[in-house]
Amino acid sequence: MLDKARELDAADELAHFRDRFEIPEGVIYLDGNSLGALPKATPARLEQVMRGEWGKGLIRSWNDADWITLPQRVGGKIAPLIGAHPHEVIVADSVSVNLFKLISAALKMRPGRKVILSEPGNFPTDLYMIQGLESQGLATQRLAEREAIIDALDEDVALLLLTHVHYKSGAMFDMAALTEAAHDAGALVLWDLSHTGGALPVDLNGCGADFAVGCGYKYLNGGPGAPAYAFVAERHHEALEQPLSGWMGHAAPFAFTDDYSPAPGVDRLLCGTAPILSVSALEVGVDLIAEIGVDHLWAKSRALSEFLLECLAEAGVINTPSLLQGRGRSREAAEGVGDAQTETSARDAPAPEPPPLKERGSLALVSPIDPMQRGSQLSFRHQEAYALCQALIARGIIGDFRAPDILRLGFAPAYLRFKDMARTAEELADILAKGAWDTAEFKQRAAVT
Amino acid sequence: MLDKARELDAADELAHFRDRFEIPEGVIYLDGNSLGALPKATPARLEQVMRGEWGKGLIRSWNDADWITLPQRVGGKIAPLIGAHPHEVIVADSVSVNLFKLISAALKMRPGRKVILSEPGNFPTDLYMIQGLESQGLATQRLAEREAIIDALDEDVALLLLTHVHYKSGAMFDMAALTEAAHDAGALVLWDLSHTGGALPVDLNGCGADFAVGCGYKYLNGGPGAPAYAFVAERHHEALEQPLSGWMGHAAPFAFTDDYSPAPGVDRLLCGTAPILSVSALEVGVDLIAEIGVDHLWAKSRALSEFLLECLAEAGVINTPSLLQGRGRSREAAEGVGDAQTETSARDAPAPEPPPLKERGSLALVSPIDPMQRGSQLSFRHQEAYALCQALIARGIIGDFRAPDILRLGFAPAYLRFKDMARTAEELADILAKGAWDTAEFKQRAAVT
Incomplete structure (x- = not known):
């Protein structure tokens, strides 16, 4: 051979x-599906961020080096890889934390429905975050084997949460079909793209997906523990409400007001300050994947x-x-x-x-x-x-x-x-x-x- | 002069x-209180993490380079700077996200009490995270001017959340006195040490504090948006329950089980995978501050x-x-x-x-x-x-x-x-x-x- x-x-x-x-x-x-390899351009870029932007620019780099818009910029570069518009994707926190935000948002958008439907054997953190909301008394986890998922969609389901490519088997869901089935049942859909983004094309908007999250350290080569990304379809931007309402998701973070007022669009998914070194490394990986296609x-x-x-x-x-x-x-x-x-x-x-x-x-x-x-x-x-x-x-x-x-x-x-x-x-x-x-x-x- | x-x-x-x-x-x-300056040792350390640990070690570095225990290791180094035991402090997420975890934990520990007491003009994200839990219907924010805080402590207060050194004025609370007053009222106390840690000595355990959070990018010189840390007094480790129950806070993350079971102690504050590049940079800053004293x-x-x-x-x-x-x-x-x-x-x-x-x-x-x-x-x-x-x-x-x-x-x-x-x-x-x-x-x- x-x-x-x-x-x-x-x-x-x-x-x-x-x-x-x-x-x-x-x-x-x-094992690039667990931790992507190091792009050769990453160390030089990080050197520049450290010595130039941080070392010399100091606090001024929030403006001068555009650190403040880095989560949006890198999110916007990930968007075309997953069939989204640039303003629908933002880099923030981890997959787990973003799951929590978006499951919470879905529950708010479907008052009277508490069930979050997923499959047994989904990547653990997806289930654990449902269980976190369950521990708050706000959600009820329902698991159905993948062939029984459509039947498990009923009027109690607020959200269908699935991982597009299964971390263990590699099996892929039919995103369009499942999304449609969920919508038919009045539920929203959140796709975990951790094993998809940067590896295979996916068309979130073409499938009518509502929400998605994905991982930066696998096929996007962002480095160990690289920050994650989150997608919210434009039609949900105005109604989006999530409880991790940190200052970076505020409409005017530097007004330092006592009352939270969400920023427009996906920006309100931001919570604390983004880890600039890690997001900068992610940007290099994303650029490279986008270049290859x-x-x-x-x-x-x-x-x-x-x-x-x-x-x-x-x-x-x-x-x-x-x-x-x-x-x-x-x-x-x-x-x-x-x-x-x-x-x-x-x-x-x-x-x-x-x-x-x-x-x-x-x-x-x-x-x-x-x-x-x-x-x-x-x-x-x-x-x-x-x-x-x-x-x-x-x-x-x-x-x-x-x-x-x-x-x-x-x-x-x-x-x-x-x-x-x-x-x-x-x-x-x-x-x-x-x-x-x-x-x-x-x-x-x-x-x- | x-x-x-x-x-x-x-x-x-x-x-x-x-x-x-x-x-x-x-x-x-x-402006080191907003973004600490770059330690000269940081670029070399990050170069080693990137080229050596990530580039050459690849996925093996989770074990071989001890990435998996990095949040505990750096937390343990921060502990003596704030009067805590090493096993009581962990590096994770952002100050905002950690506030959410610990406010939630306090509400669980004080069933029947919903009020989170703070002061107007506190650092915005502290208040916004209370408001996030309020939007979930789980908390009620109560604000009292600092001279009226003790009077505002009553049997409805689950948690007193204060920033030890005020970000704007620099005014410092008497940690021991406020902690005692809160405990007298049956409430728990969460101290935000963002403007304290690495700048001035503080004795969390000496004051009987319950919880604390703090920032990595100010006086600890961890770099822009460096991850934050969280403290939980040992006596609360067993009862600690928080809803951001991600896989890295699981007792056995790599068993990949469907049901969440919290790791012992502060480890259960972990949620997603730590951004290793950013936490490694933070470690350099912490080491240097610890060396100076x-x-x-x-x-x-x-x-x-x-x-x-x-x-x-x-x-x-x-x-x-x-x-x-x-x-x-x-x-x-x-x-x-x-x-x-x-x-x-x-x-x-x-x-x-x-x-x-x-x-x-x-x-x-x-x-x-x-x-x-x-x-x-x-x-x-x-x-x-x-x-x-x-x-x-x-x-x-x-x-x-x-x-x-x-x-x-x-x-x-x-x-x-x-x-x-x-x-x-x-x-x-x-x-x-x-x-x-x-x-x-x-x-x-x-x-x-």
Whole structure:
């Protein structure tokens, strides 16, 4: 497969963007969906912010370096990546805090309705923030498996809160269909785009979405713990009311009045003062992703993950024979972490007999087998997924583990090569064949993975 | 006064710490109470975090570089500066967001009580966060002038929320007395230490305080919008419940369970992922302040502000004759922005006749005249305070303006010299004498000041 990888790399029009990132020698980084790599331009930009804007400009830089409008400026740059208008997106706080603001806002807009509907196994913080409002007596959490969500929408539901691309399985919701169903039930919709923004195109306004939040430190390459972003459709700007009514969301913060009066539009989502160093780093990442283009990134992401699957199938370590039988017919391949959409993507091309599975171990694909139905990742179930992940890391291939048994490989295509896929498959097959993960060292779970 | 300034500078044991900060040539920076100056060590540290920890370490740095415990580590370093135990302080979010968490927690701990008591003219975000909870129907804001606060404490008050050093006047509350009064009424106390932490010593535990929040970007020199910190007295750790229950405050964030279960102690104040670049910059500032020592800083701050007052009185631009008549006897000098404590500090030394006030203008001191009763700043009232501030900035002296009519000069003593005070007084006197502030240019108010 290495020859084919070389051909694909040679034809890859995004290949040169790899040079815009710091990628350590010898590392294949398949965890850009957890923490994006460092853009080479970031340290120089931060140096300028520190020495120039902060060091020399001091307090004057709130005006002179436009720190005061940085959350709007970077939000405005994220907007076209997610199908929003610039004035509908702002950078602020964390995904969690923004969830709290927007769930609260939805409850205000749907008086008499208290239910926030989501799915079990959603990214934990999404559920925890519903539970936070529940602890205040203001919300009631309702969870429905993804195939039962539409049926769970009734006149008690104020808000449907879903993560567009599932963090664990990579399964993708049909944003337009779910949004429409929620609206039909009189509910609002809040999309968590943490595993979407910067990885694949999404059209919030085209789908009629009400609210969205997203993460800055994954596919946007904003750095560890980078601030998050939030979207509010223009039609809700005037009615938007949220309880984290800090001074930076005030119509006139520097009038220092005793009474809160919200700023126009999404500005009222601001609470405290934005962490300028971190937001500045995020801006560099966003600029770079915008330059490459999300459409291009997603196309390459699909090509990468499909090629990896091909290599894994060739090596006989995927227990999904149908992979080689027309790609996409099998439902069992996607049963993993609550995916209910694969049937819509069945294709019926004939295929050769798959090679027999290796004796010592194989992986179960839990991501949707149709690349149009999943985000920029592939997740595999293995009972020793943690040890397997550690064994890969020891060989320079960094993916991650998601409890209890998922090996997750993410594709941030701006800095990945097809030959990285071939080598990943080769190493994975070797580890599985030798049971090389089955050592005490790799089975000791770290506190954080 | 320049000769005296030189003597004082020569005797200043903290003088050498000025070299640890980037201070632009020709600038006298009297706004460290709004944005602390850049420590020289910060850019190198951030370079290491970016290129080493993020660039090379990638996702592994959550463990290998201890990013995951950074909020606790930096919080633990702030603790001794404010009279707390290391495990009682954590770095998280912004002051505003932390206020919301702790006001909410207090309401949970005092069921049946809904009133949050504060003072009018408190820093706006403190009041706005009460109003946020009011908009949720969970709290009732009650404001009482500072001399009436104790009388306003009754069985409806869940929490007394005060800013220890007033952002505008610099007036300081008696933390021990107010805390005791609140406790006597069955209420909890939350101190906003934004203008205290890193500037003057304070003893949260000695005073029996329940909660505190504080700012990272002022006297702690953490950089623009640096994350904030929060304190919870150990006795409240077990009962603490707050609605911003994000995944980083979970007992086991990486177990990815659907149900929130709070982490032990102050860790449950964490919500989303900490902005590591910004928290790392904050750590450098905190380390430097801890090395210098808050006691030393406060002693020098008082010496600086007293010397400035002496220079201003000598120049005849302070309309507080009593300044030269024993320093501290006058009540009118401190009537400005709600200070009711000056009478306790009267001193009765005899003094010479003051020189007559200059014809063209003078300043009214609104900070307490007793340096033990004020924070690390001096505030003056002048009807053209904004233009005056701009005229000073044009001469390289950066203070700030607080609406509607306050010129605020802050003393971050680690990088200020006595000769800076002499020059500030000289330029101020010159501007006032010439009416040099009275130009269209300086009277145009910027959007942000």
